[in-house]
Amino acid sequence: MKKIVLIVIALHCCLITAAEENNVKVMPKESDELLANPGMGWQTFHRFAEEDKNLEGLPSTSAYFRFYWKEIEPVEGKSDFAKFDNLLARARKAGQKLAFRIMCAGTRKDYMFVPQWLRDKGCRGFEYRRNGPKHWVPDMDDPIFQKAHFRLIEELGKRYDGHPDLDLVDIGSVGLWGEWHMSGTGVKLPSLNTRLAIIDVYCKAFPKTPKVMLIGDEPGMKHAIRKGCGWRADCLGDMGGFSKNWCHMKDFYPQQIVKTGAEKAWKTAPVAFETCWDMRKWKQEGWDIHYIFDYALKYHVSYLNNKSAAIPKGTRDEVERLLRKIGYRLVLRHLEHPRTSAPGSSLPLSMIWENVGVAPPYRDYLLAFRLTHVESKKSLVFVSDTSIKGWLPGQIETTNSLELPEGLKTGPYQLAVAVIDPVTRVPAIRLAIAGRAPPQRGWYPLSRLLVTAGK
Numbered sequence: 001m002k003k004i005v006l007i008v009i010a011l012h013c014c015l016i017t018a019a020e021e022n023n024v025k026v027m028p029k030e031s032d033e034l035l036a037n038p039g040m041g042w043q044t045f046h047r048f049a050e051e052d053k054n055l056e057g058l059p060s061t062s063a064y065f066r067f068y069w070k071e072i073e074p075v076e077g078k079s080d081f082a083k084f085d086n087l088l089a090r091a092r093k094a095g096q097k098l099a100f101r102i103m104c105a106g107t108r109k110d111y112m113f114v115p116q117w118l119r120d121k122g123c124r125g126f127e128y129r130r131n132g133p134k135h136w137v138p139d140m141d142d143p144i145f146q147k148a149h150f151r152l153i154e155e156l157g158k159r160y161d162g163h164p165d166l167d168l169v170d171i172g173s174v175g176l177w178g179e180w181h182m183s184g185t186g187v188k189l190p191s192l193n194t195r196l197a198i199i200d201v202y203c204k205a206f207p208k209t210p211k212v213m214l215i216g217d218e219p220g221m222k223h224a225i226r227k228g229c230g231w232r233a234d235c236l237g238d239m240g241g242f243s244k245n246w247c248h249m250k251d252f253y254p255q256q257i258v259k260t261g262a263e264k265a266w267k268t269a270p271v272a273f274e275t276c277w278d279m280r281k282w283k284q285e286g287w288d289i290h291y292i293f294d295y296a297l298k299y300h301v302s303y304l305n306n307k308s309a310a311i312p313k314g315t316r317d318e319v320e321r322l323l324r325k326i327g328y329r330l331v332l333r334h335l336e337h338p339r340t341s342a343p344g345s346s347l348p349l350s351m352i353w354e355n356v357g358v359a360p361p362y363r364d365y366l367l368a369f370r371l372t373h374v375e376s377k378k379s380l381v382f383v384s385d386t387s388i389k390g391w392l393p394g395q396i397e398t399t400n401s402l403e404l405p406e407g408l409k410t411g412p413y414q415l416a417v418a419v420i421d422p423v424t425r426v427p428a429i430r431l432a433i434a435g436r437a438p439p440q441r442g443w444y445p446l447s448r449l450l451v452t453a454g455k
Contacts, residue, residue, distance in 0.1 A: 038061050046066075124139035169211045211269065239285070269362060346403055
């Protein structure tokens with residue numbers, strides 16, 4: 001009886017070996033290249049990558065802008081869509097997407113932050129000073145404000161939600177610079193009902209676009225997290241610049257993330273940081289930049305905005321280290337498929353991917369495969385329904401099946417993989433593996449397949 005068992009086991013091992021010999025196995029080489037991928041990375045501020053000399057060759061796919069309401073709708077009911085259209089077009093030209101926030105209050109001298117027609121309609125408001133001249137902010141509990149401002153957000157959503165060149169909406173409107181506070185002014189925030197209503201309007205107007213909100217308003221942030229938003233913090237790097245006994249990094253952000261229930265928000269929506277002052281202040285104060293970037297990575301950062309300020313000398317290596325970990329970074333570890341196939345048959349593909357970044361992609365980009373006949377150079381593209389959206393850090397196993405058409409020409413084929421935009425159907429994501437060349441236009445050739453007449 002024991003001999004029979006041993007023979008069966010031996011035969012089973014031989015079958016596995018034969019099956020393995022009939023398969024092609026590829027383990028691509030990982031690359032440490034700095035990648036320019038959408039929905040993450042180093043943001044430029046009020047300028048585009050082609051204009052930002054302080055980028056110094058760093059990749060940037062997100063251009064962040066902030067607008068006062070007055071700039072967008074100087075005349076009632078006539079939003080300046082041309083401004084947005086122009087910025088979206090310029091972003092595309094620069095290889096970026098546009099992120100924006102709308103504001104209703106600030107501290108700029110001799111400046112009206114909301115349109116004059118709002119006051120002329122009789123909207124209530126409050127005067128305030130903050131180390132300068134008097135300013136006016138509308139009472140957001142006033143129905144006149146709500147009708148006008150909510151309409152503005154809704155119009156922007158109708159026109160731009162899901163736009164291929166729109167990257168991110170930063171939910172603003174409330175507080176100084178849209179930061180959800182009126183510190184130093186003596187003016188209270190609008191009622192909680194109004195704050196939640198503003199969040200709801202943004203979420204309803206931009207259901208397809210990733211959204212973030214500053215983490216300072218605890219009940220507001222709780223609501224935004226429940227609605228599927230991510231969070232933003234605008235004082236990364238504060239290690240004691242405001243007080244020797246208090247700083248954002250140790251005494252506010254960790255506590256606020258817990259209070260607002262935002263610990264796991266990064267799994268479904270982005271986390272964005274803006275530098276406090278900018279990196280030059282960090283260097284001047286002798287703050288540990290390695291620690292600051294690790295702090296951001298610990299909270300699964302997808303965006304970092306240094307306000308397009310200069311990168312201090314001696315810190316370039318740290319910035320590049322951050323950019324190799326920020327957001328998502330996809331490595332194809334293993335690909336396996338049969339060596340031969342036939343027209344009219346299914347070609348099974350099994351893959352092991354790894355996201356070596358700290359956050360998932362937040363948009364539906366799809367795996368695609370291309371078979372190119374080695375002799376004729378004619379190609380056939382297969383777009384799968386496998387989306388990379390939500391691929392958390394770690395390994396991901398996928399299986400796909402290519403349905404080869406009946407009339408497919410026989411002979412040797414090159415198999416390539418890409419991650420494509422589902423709308424444009426062209427490669428959109430750069431992988432952290434070797435083999436991508438400009439002529440390949442985002443495709444990564446991986447293996448050979450022989451298509452024969454017999455099955």
